[in-house]
Structure formats: C-alpha cells, structure tokens
Amino acid sequence: MSTPSANTRAQAIELAARHYTSGAFLEILNRRVAQRTESPNPDCVVPLRDYLLLELQPTLQALGFTCRLVDNPQPGKPPLLFAQRIEDPALLTLLSYGHGDVTRGQDELWQAGTGPWQVSVKDGRLYGRGTADNKGQHSINLAALEAVLQARQGRLGFNLKIIFEMSEEVGSPGLEQACRDNAEELAADLFLASDGPRVRHDVPTLFLGSRGVCQFRLTLDTGNGNRHSGNWGGIITNPAIVISHALASLVSPSGQLLADFMRPAPMSEAVATLVRDLPVGGESFDPQLNPAWGEPGLSVGEKLFGCNTLEVVGLSAGSTVKVIGAIPGRAEMVCQLRFVAGTQWQSLADNLRRHLDGHGFEAVQVQVEGGYAATRLDPQHPWVGFVRESVSTSLGEPVTVLPNLGGTIPNHCFADVLGLPTVWLPHSYPSCQQHAPDEHLLESIVEQGLKAAAGLFWDLGEHAASLRGSLG
Template structure:
C-alpha cells in the first residue's frame, strides 16, 4: 500500500504549502532584489552572479549537476546547464528559464511598490521579474522540490534545465549554444513556463509562439533641420515620406495590405482552437477595438492565428520642444509578428522591391533580426498528457493555444533540438511585464505550484504515458520498464 506521504496529492499539498508558509515570497524577494537588467551594461556582473550564486546552489541541493556555459557570442552573458539523471533508460525532460529582466523604470511605479523588492497588494505580487521570468521559474523549482520530497528523493525521470540571462535583448547566443551543446541538451520532451495565460482565470498551455522580425525604416535627407517657412514645399520632409511608406504596408485600421506580410491560410484545426477563446474584457485589460486588424475573424483568430505589423517606435523632430523646422531625418521601428508559413527571412528583399516600385528608393530598410514561428501539432500525445495532468490538478479545463501571440525563443528547442514543446505559463496578459508595476497574481502562483507539482509527479509514472508521446527508442525502453 502506498504511504500517504508518497502520493501525488501529498506532492501537490507540499507545493501549495510552500506559498502559504511565506517561503515562496521570501525566495522570490531575494531573486527580485538582484538587478539583472540585461540591457544595462552596469549589470553584467549581476547577470553572471544570478546563475552562479542564486540558481546553481538551489539546483545542486536538488541533486543537479551544474555547469556554466560560455556564451558562443563574445561579450554576452553565460548560460547555466543543470542535469539530474536517474537512469539511462528513463525519459528525459528539458526545461528552460531566464533570469534577466527589463529596465526597472524605478521612478514610475505606484506608491508602495518598487521594482527591486517584492510587495503584495490586493492579491498582486509586485516587483520586476515577478512575472517575467523569475516568478515563473521559481514556481517550477518549488514544485520540483515538493515532488522530490514526496517521492523520497526520486523523480522517476531525467531532468535537464537551461537558464539564460539575455532573453530580454533577444537571447543572443541561445540558438548557437543549443547547436553547440545539442548532445548535452538531448531530451525527449520540452516543458517550460513563460508568457501569459489566455486570461487570468483560465489555465493555459501554448505549443509554440508567433515569430517576430524587427525592422527599421529610415530616411535621412542630409539637409539637417531647416526652417519650415523658408524651405517648406521645396525640400523633402522625411516624416511625410515615411508616413506614406507605412500606409502602403498597413491600413488605417491595422489590416495588412501586401501578400508577403500576410499569413498562410489558417487550418481549421488551429481556427477551432482559437476562434472562441476569450481575450481581454477584464477591468484591468486594455480596451479592444473590434474594427482593428484582419476583417471577418474573431479576436482569438486575430491574436493567435494571424500576422500583425506594429510600429513600436517613431521619431522625427520633437513634439515636446516644438520648433518650426522640417526634420532632416525620420525613422520608425516596426515589428512583424507572424505565424508559421510566413516568408519572414526574405522580408528585407520584399520591402526593398515594394518601396522601389513606389518610387521610395531613398527609404532605407534595416532588418534587425528575429525569431522563427513555431507550433507543435495540437494532436501530439505530449499535449494531451500535460493537459490531462494540469486539468486533474486544478479541477478545471485547460485552454490550449497553438502558439503564443508574443514571441519566445521556442525555435531553439523545437527546431534546433527537435523537441515537442509545451509551455505552461504562470502569468496573465495584464501582468505589466516590461512596464512599471509588473506583478504576479497570488491566485495564479498557487495554481501554478499545484499544476507543476502534479505534472512533475505524473512524469514519474510511466503507466500514464500515451503511445507516441516519446520517440520510438524511449517507447521500447518504457515498455520494458512497465513489464
């Protein structure tokens, strides 16, 4: 007979107690206090220290062997690889997290909160990195510890974890590190936590992410700023030219105008998953515009199944200290978010040819990089396994997204390492990540601890594995173990 101290329910209860006891907030507070801004050159030492002094001792105490990996790109932060191998015949899970954060924006937080200390107000846990990503990987580490305690120091599967410190600046070197250390990172399955749920009260899985390609449009006339009365009407105004360049790409209501920007046709399987998903509508969410974006689609289809072009930066002259001068230079930064099937790698050439046809040869196109779009087949058995596990732990249905609306470096794991990828997010869309007042919801933390503990427990139960979840070689070994 199984002891009550060695059950799934006990593991989940231990994880839940981790929050109720205050231990989670203590640990998260220590991690948030470390100013790991990856955009800030003054924080270079802190990025290294977070891996070496914060995460490595915790992982070693959980039975992991750890080593710091030099970033393949010179001058970029290192990575941490931790592995816990219980048996060569056992399935292996790879997980991931990042310890870097965006700028603290210290002076813009509401009274009673601050970026580098944890504070709890009205069910919200404030602090930079609480949602992205220190809080999320802290939930998974705490759940892992609970399962190890409930199982007397065993998981029943192998686990590898990879942590980086430059996700907020585009994960430079992560793809190269995955290629360089592909053998050390070899696994059967991938699961990690980042990004938001569909809604704060809906447990969610997502199976990939939209890709992103950032590009800059620049027009520098070489004239410098010139008096708008003395020279207006006879010299080029670069702001006007760029405005027309933009209007040739996207309409006034956000609809893409060119075929090379548009997505591949949405499959019915994807449309069925996202068509009725609730998006926004809460008091803390931004106001949605039903007339924005591609016509004839639901909000869910627009957000998760389509491409979008957004202007994220725009400059010409000054709107603060206005002077009566035609600016000599104008530029805008755009991001194309896209689903699989988009020819994003040839975006620069497509844009160049398009602008040339319009007579806009002087508009420079500077592509600044991007990530590929990824999407695991929703029918993959790994998706069903995780969904059933999380649903059983939380007692409610789980929403499944074919891909996140935003972009994360999932291509490193799906494409480079060839793994089936599932993400279990422990945040929600209005968490204000990257902005002042970033926070986690206490309710999601408590659910996240329970969901992750149940999932780590179930991974140690071979009888629960459906056929086809693991590669063939693992299926054969697993069958031997079950016999």
C-alpha cells in the same frame, strides 16, 4: 489523470501549495527579485553571472542536479547555466528552460508602496521586476519540483535537464548557437517550460509555440538637416511625410496588412477551432479592444494567435515636446512583424526593398534587425494531451490550449534546433505589466501554478515509460 498512488500525488500537490502559504515562496522570490539582473544595462555584468552561480546553482545542486556554467557563444554576452539530473539514462528525459534577466527597473515610475527590487504584496498581486517575467515563473517550477522529490523520497522517475540564460530580454543572443553546439548534452525526449501569459488571468492555459517576430527600421535622411518650415516648406522633401506614406503602403488605417508578403498562409481549421472563441481581454485591467482593428472577418482570438500583424514600436521626426518651426532632416520608424508558422520571414528585407521601390520610396532605407522563427507543435501530439489532462486534474477545471503564444519567445531553439515537442505552462497573465512599471504576479496564479506543476511532475514520473512509448 488517474494514478496508482493518488494519495502521494495529493501529498506532492499539498507540499507545493504549502510552499506559498508558509511564506517560503515569497522569501525566495524576494531574494531573487532583489538581484538587479537587467540585461539591457551594461553595468549589470556581475549580477547577471552571480544570479546563475550564487542563486540558481546552489538551489539546483540541493535538488540533485549537476551544473555547468557555459560561456556565451557571442563574445561579451552573459553566460548560460546547464543543469541535469540523470536518474537512469534509460528513462525518459525532459528539458526545461528559464531566464533570470529582467528589463530595466524604471524605478521612478512605479506606484506608491511598490518598487522593482523588492516584492510588495498588494491586493492579491506580487509587485516587483521579474515576478512575472521570469523569476516568479521558474521559481514556481523549482518549488514544485522540490515538492515532488520530497513526496517520492528523492526520486522523480524521469531525467531532467534545464537551461537558464541571462539575456532573453535583449533577444537571447547566443542561445540558439549554444543549443547547436551542445545538442548532445541537451538531448531529451520532451520540452516543458514556463514563460509568457495565460490567455486570461482565470483561464489555465498551455501554448505549443509562439508567433515569430522580425524587427526592421525604415529611415529617410534628406541630408538637408532641419530647415525653417516657412522659408523652405513646399520645395524640399519632408521625410516624416514620406515615411508615413511608406507605412501606409504596408498597413491600412485599421491595422490590416496590405503587402501580400507579410500576410500569413491560410489558417487551418484545426488552429481556427482552438482560437476562434477564446476569451481575450474584457477585464477592467485589460486594454480596450478595438473589434474593427486588424484582419476583417476574424475573431479576436484568430487575430491574436492565428494571424500576422505589423506594429510600429518607435517613431521619430523632429520633436513634439520642444517644437520648432522646422522641417526635420531625418525621419525614422521601427516596426515589428509578428507572424505565425509558415510565413517566409527570412526574405523580408528583399521583399520590403522591392515593395518600397515599386511604390516610389527608393530613398527610404531598410534595415532588418533580426528576429525569431515562429513555432507550433501539432495539437494532436501525445505530449499535449498528457499535459492538458494532468493540469486539468490538478486544478479541477478545463485547460485552454493555444497553438502558439501571441508574443515571441526563443522556442525555435528547442523545437527546431533540438527537435523537441514543446509545451509551455505559463504562470502569468496578459495584464501583468511585464516590461513596464508595476510588473506583478497574481497570488491566485502562483497557487494554481504550484499545484499544476507539482501534479505534472508527479504524473510524468508515474507514466514516463508509457508516455515515451507513445512518442514513437
């Protein structure tokens, strides 16, 4: 992207890059990772609040933001932080987002020389809980913002608002309602944030939304308790067998969806063109792909980013560790339907009940435990082209655009509730081990992320008026 002040743009990118080479980024990230902001841990109420008030708020205030701590609309859940930097109400306004909470540390499971609560640098990786999800990612963007402010002598050329939450890892309770309740305060023209992974570690990526997710539980309790498999086998119901067959009526042995109400709408050619030939996996640190798994006739990219999938994420009946010769009295599985835009997921509970009843599984109980809507911005939207060109110019290489992330983030709060065009610039990669031991961020992606974000913030200030005009 050409700009009238190319030298100053280059200076902003250099300042951002120097933030890493000087050691400043690692020092800040280490301080943030050291704060045990485990949202699934009920003992972390104080650290979750302190991360907003004592860590992020001073940083944002130093960058010229005014901040407001917002009580979570759901009682007992962590607060949110709203920050805004208004240079001129007439200017274009960008909304951004980040989360400071992390999953449980799993301290005892990390490899030697690393741990969840300090940053360890090893073989080009920055290990620590939250390095990839999401402390490292929002730290990159804040550092890039500081570099642009320095290069522009304290002005951005646009307004910026940011939402930080502390409960994304437990489903973002209250975030959607907070956006509804404060829609006027959060009003903006565009949305940009960083979370989730690139399509691959060496492929700069943008994504425009995410697949949705709906979690449900199938349970069968016979009321018999555990009964000796010799004395009672063959004449009482084994709930594990029934549950297994209930699952088999929904998904094939190769992962193909069998129930029509779970299947996606036909994939548009525009989406198929974006995802058909994407380079998914294939590295030594990636899991082994199964080309025969999932919907037949589709490429790996089409399956991951353009299709629906049903996954079993929890399964219990009896014990495989301390085996006893007994028929279990109860069996249960937890499933997640990952789905693309256009799927009628709100009616999943009713459809599951009708399906199971129709297949003879009336005794199997269904409990839908909630989910997120799927979102997807039109790839032809001018904001997409603007970000893509800016990032490509900063990094000197092509940028891949995904119609949506394969995973799920609370993008519906910004796309649907606030009505914003949403683009995400991820600073991680699929094998970062988020939610697992040995979570890490790649040094190479940090360096690229700082340059990409700085260049984008610079370009937004340089071209805010013309970009706003193109939005209609």
